[in-house]
Amino acid sequence: MPKWTPATAPLDGAKGILHPDEQARHRTLNRLPVGPGVAAFVDWYWSVRWDLRGKPSYSAEVLSFPCVNVTFERDGARVGGFVNGVCTTKYIRELSGAGETFGVRFRAGGFGAFTGLDVGALRDRVVDLTEVFPDAAGLSEQVLAVPSDEQRRALVEAYLAPRAAEADPAYALVLEIIAAMAHDPELTRVDQVTERFDIPVRSLQRLFRRYVGAAPKWVLRRYRLQDGADLLAKGRTADLAALAIELGYFDQAHFSREFAAEIGMPPLEYARNSLRSAE
Structure with a gap:
């Protein structure tokens, strides 16, 4: 297990979210703390849900942190698990109909340390979860099948924690x-x-x-x-x-x-x- 002490990330900050008050009227955002098994690599878990059925779509804009996010998504456009590399431009997510995303925000540098990958190869890319974690087949279905963020966190953490790298x-x-x-x-x-x-x-x-x-x-x-x-x-x-x-x-x-x-x-x-x- 990692031997260094992880920094504490604020769970309630809006930094990086553009037009935060306006955006909050179109979706909910929840963040959950991480357990000790992954805290050296992960900042927090997060979830976004929206229900705009019968309403105009909304473009949610984020000036992303230099972090990789693993997401489990379900909406009208796609369903599944994904690895989202560092986004070097303004990130725009079109919210329409009803949908949800449960995410894992790795610490800046954390995904590279956790996986051993050259994270530069993922910059401005989104790839299927199993492309990076071949043994994660079925994980996205399990995560999206349970209703609460706490249950989803438990499933994801149970998968990640045994794979934590040694101190680097x-x-x-x-x-x-x-x-x-x-x-x-x-x-x-x-x-x-x-x-x-x-x-x-x-x-x-x-x-x-x-x-x-x-x-x-x-x-x-x-x-x-x-x-x-x-x-x-x-x-x-x-x-x-x-x-x-x-x-x-x-x-x-x-x-x-x-x-x-x-x-x-x-x-x-x-x-x-x-x-x-x-x-």
Whole structure:
């Protein structure tokens, strides 16, 4: 079993969910903590359910974390178990009719450590669960056959826990670097990361491709964009120039340009839309 101590992930945060108040009116979201057998690799379990029968469809948008998710899904489009690699663009899920998803959010780097796979090969891809876990045939049917999230968690954890890998020093280093990237707002450049952790940039890039599935620069930018979207949704609009500098951008123009490219609208428009939805 892994010997390192897993970090605690917040179960009630909305960071990464775009237009969170509006989205909450179209679906339910539940998160469940993980057991000790998989906590070194998994952040949490989650479930989303919606019933829009007789109503317009809704596009749920997420600025995903640099994490792999295993999902068990049932809706009008597909049924089954899937492995979802790191999504480097805005993720959009069209919700229509009635449906549900039960998911396992692996920690950044956790899926690579758990499976031994080069997670970069899964980037921006969704593959059938049995393509990665050949012995998981029938697991998705079992998970979707039980009604409660707690029962589903028990089934998935019973499958995952015996397959947990031994302690991996490289993964432990990835966790340390990821924690710094996620929680230290002053960490905005890759050269700051390499200096702090005394690691050559090429070694850092190889480590992130193997375990995380995305480049260190992208991971840093994704965390800072999530920070920006979260603050804007909560009403931080008074000084965009100062916010841009806090997030590590050269100036407001660079921040606004990248934000609009990723989110689909300028920062102030996103903030206004979010605040209207919260009313």
